[in-house]
Amino acid sequence: MDQLPALLVVIPLLAAPLAAALPNTRLPWLLAVAVSWTVLGIAIAVLAEVLGTGPISYTMGGWDPPFGIELRVDALNALIALIVTIIGAVVVPFAGPSASSELGSRGIALFYCLFLLVYTGLLGITVTGDIFNMFVFLEISSLSSYALIALGRDRRALTASYQYLIMGTIGATFFLIGVGLLYSLTGTLNIADLASRLPAVAGTRTAQTAFAFLVAGIGLKLALFPVHLWLPNAYTYAPSAVSAFIAATATKVAVYVMLRVLYTVFGAGYSFGTMPLTPILIALSLVGIVVTSLMALNQNDAKRLLAYSSVAQIGYMVVGLAFATTAGLTAAITHVFNHALMKGALFCALGAVAYRIGSTRIRELEGIGRAMPWTMSAFALGGLSLIGVPGTAGFVSKWYLILAALEQGWWWLAGVVLATSLIAVMYIWRVVEAAWFRPLPAHRAEVREAPLGLLVPVWVLAAANVWFGIDTRFSAGIAARAAESLLGAAP
Amino acid sequence: MEVLGHYNYWIVIFLMMAGLYTVISRGNLVKKIAGLNIFQTSVFIMFISFGYVRGGAAPILEEGVTIYSNPLPHVLILTAIVVGVATTALGLALVVRIREAYGTVEEDEIHVQDEDF
Numbered sequence A: 001m002d003q004l005p006a007l008l009v010v011i012p013l014l015a016a017p018l019a020a021a022l023p024n025t026r027l028p029w030l031l032a033v034a035v036s037w038t039v040l041g042i043a044i045a046v047l048a049e050v051l052g053t054g055p056i057s058y059t060m061g062g063w064d065p066p067f068g069i070e071l072r073v074d075a076l077n078a079l080i081a082l083i084v085t086i087i088g089a090v091v092v093p094f095a096g097p098s099a100s101s102e103l104g105s106r107g108i109a110l111f112y113c114l115f116l117l118v119y120t121g122l123l124g125i126t127v128t129g130d131i132f133n134m135f136v137f138l139e140i141s142s143l144s145s146y147a148l149i150a151l152g153r154d155r156r157a158l159t160a161s162y163q164y165l166i167m168g169t170i171g172a173t174f175f176l177i178g179v180g181l182l183y184s185l186t187g188t189l190n191i192a193d194l195a196s197r198l199p200a201v202a203g204t205r206t207a208q209t210a211f212a213f214l215v216a217g218i219g220l221k222l223a224l225f226p227v228h229l230w231l232p233n234a235y236t237y238a239p240s241a242v243s244a245f246i247a248a249t250a251t252k253v254a255v256y257v258m259l260r261v262l263y264t265v266f267g268a269g270y271s272f273g274t275m276p277l278t279p280i281l282i283a284l285s286l287v288g289i290v291v292t293s294l295m296a297l298n299q300n301d302a303k304r305l306l307a308y309s310s311v312a313q314i315g316y317m318v319v320g321l322a323f324a325t326t327a328g329l330t331a332a333i334t335h336v337f338n339h340a341l342m343k344g345a346l347f348c349a350l351g352a353v354a355y356r357i358g359s360t361r362i363r364e365l366e367g368i369g370r371a372m373p374w375t376m377s378a379f380a381l382g383g384l385s386l387i388g389v390p391g392t393a394g395f396v397s398k399w400y401l402i403l404a405a406l407e408q409g410w411w412w413l414a415g416v417v418l419a420t421s422l423i424a425v426m427y428i429w430r431v432v433e434a435a436w437f438r439p440l441p442a443h444r445a446e447v448r449e450a451p452l453g454l455l456v457p458v459w460v461l462a463a464a465n466v467w468f469g470i471d472t473r474f475s476a477g478i479a480a481r482a483a484e485s486l487l488g489a490a491p
Numbered sequence B: 001m002e003v004l005g006h007y008n009y010w011i012v013i014f015l016m017m018a019g020l021y022t023v024i025s026r027g028n029l030v031k032k033i034a035g036l037n038i039f040q041t042s043v044f045i046m047f048i049s050f051g052y053v054r055g056g057a058a059p060i061l062e063e064g065v066t067i068y069s070n071p072l073p074h075v076l077i078l079t080a081i082v083v084g085v086a087t088t089a090l091g092l093a094l095v096v097r098i099r100e101a102y103g104t105v106e107e108d109e110i111h112v113q114d115e116d117f
Helices: A004-021 A027-053 A075-103 A108-127 A131-149 A156-186 A191-201 A205-221 A230-237 A240-265 A268-274 A277-297 A302-322 A326-357 A373-387 A393-408 A411-436 A452-470 A475-486 B007-025 B029-051 B071-102 B107-115
Strands: A056-059 A070-073
Touching (some): A004 A108, A027 A056, A027 A075, A027 A475, A070 A108, A075 A475, A108 A131, A156 A191, A156 B029, A191 A205, A230 A240, A230 A302, A240 A268, A240 A302, A240 A326, A302 A326, A326 A393, A326 A475, A373 A393, A373 A411, A373 A452, A393 A411, B007 B029, B029 B071, B071 B107
């Protein structure tokens, strides 16, 4: 029972080479589906245990921390692990038909091997309690995602993956520099141990430099404006299932890393009191939200539009994170959960469309709402959630964010959040208008609805948006608990 | 003198800046990866410099030696070197594929081809 956190990492890790060894039939896909559902069950069990008895800890190899690597799961990690596994459990079945049609049959076994490696990396980042281990898993997930993104049909997937590789490696190396500086100050790599030893040395320039490098490195990984430049190309040209999975998980896990470093390692008092991080993060993310929402309006490709929208949504999370209050953190963590559901649903819907018509350019989507009503309705539902219409999950996180802003007395910030939600209406409307309010061209008359194998995952995610928009006890409740534990109130 | 005694850190700074400058300014995709490697190498040197204990021997158990340098940074750097190797291999594989798809490995020529698309 106490080995569950380790199993979360080990099961996908062992399944990855197994998937590569299988022949290029449906077997690698079935293995990946089995792994993703098993891992979902384990994540649910871990969350239940953490909510019941408090943070759980597993020592790798029996070496006690701080000398050995410790996997430490509390309410925050368990929630993030759950969201990664939920998205995986839905997107891997989706990837069966979608990836087979986009990649052909040649590289399918290696595709699922890479997918499982990304899964390993992301879950590893989430459960580990050792900061260097976090770097290793960060690189595992990043390298596998560079390879996955390069598998897209368009040749620009290659340059997108290359650009992401260069920028991502610089970001991860900055993270490594920060870790090294922290180690030289305190002599430990265990996160809980760092937290107890850092206050004594927090006044030194080394600590400040480590802080700066860590924030810069993680900021690049979570696509904070202005180092978000890798994201639009990477999400647009990757295969549809890869876009859906990575858009819904990779940047969220990076937000989790930021929360861990800022709140657990350094402590809220240092990060936002001594270091002027609140104005920096809020300024950068607000500019990012406004600029990328406006850029989303100008896009001709629906996937690219959603990619810019993702940067804006991450901006909301960083704004919530930068408040350093319970309300702000609750907003950020709830939005991590909800945004994964939203973007998962939206990218999967576009993947289903791409499966049928081979493109996601808005001009090609004209009239498709009549030929593929279920798919585009799911897109519209995800779009409503993105905008933040009451009754959907997006409303809940924006509500908490505005509450947090008003609590601080920052009316102007609440105004910016509302104004950018209106911009979201505009760019979602562009796709909806093309899909339903334009006539279906003659050469698309043969297009039928997406197959059930694609439609079911899309609707599971779209329905989840509505479910978690109405019943928020789970998402917001756990987020509030996680927020309080981050700020040091209760474990 | 303090400045000269810390010569490894000066080398670290020089290599880090040289590596980052190469990544940013060079248009050739292979040169960018070379710059990335130089940047990562500077970080490795930095870590190993942190691990040095004054008067310490290499961290291999030996008769009669009481002070050893800290072996943990060495282990961390071995891991980071492997990560660097994997990144370089992946980057170069991508460059090979880009060469096949675009016919060039110069960034500006690739941009021109993409804009015509």
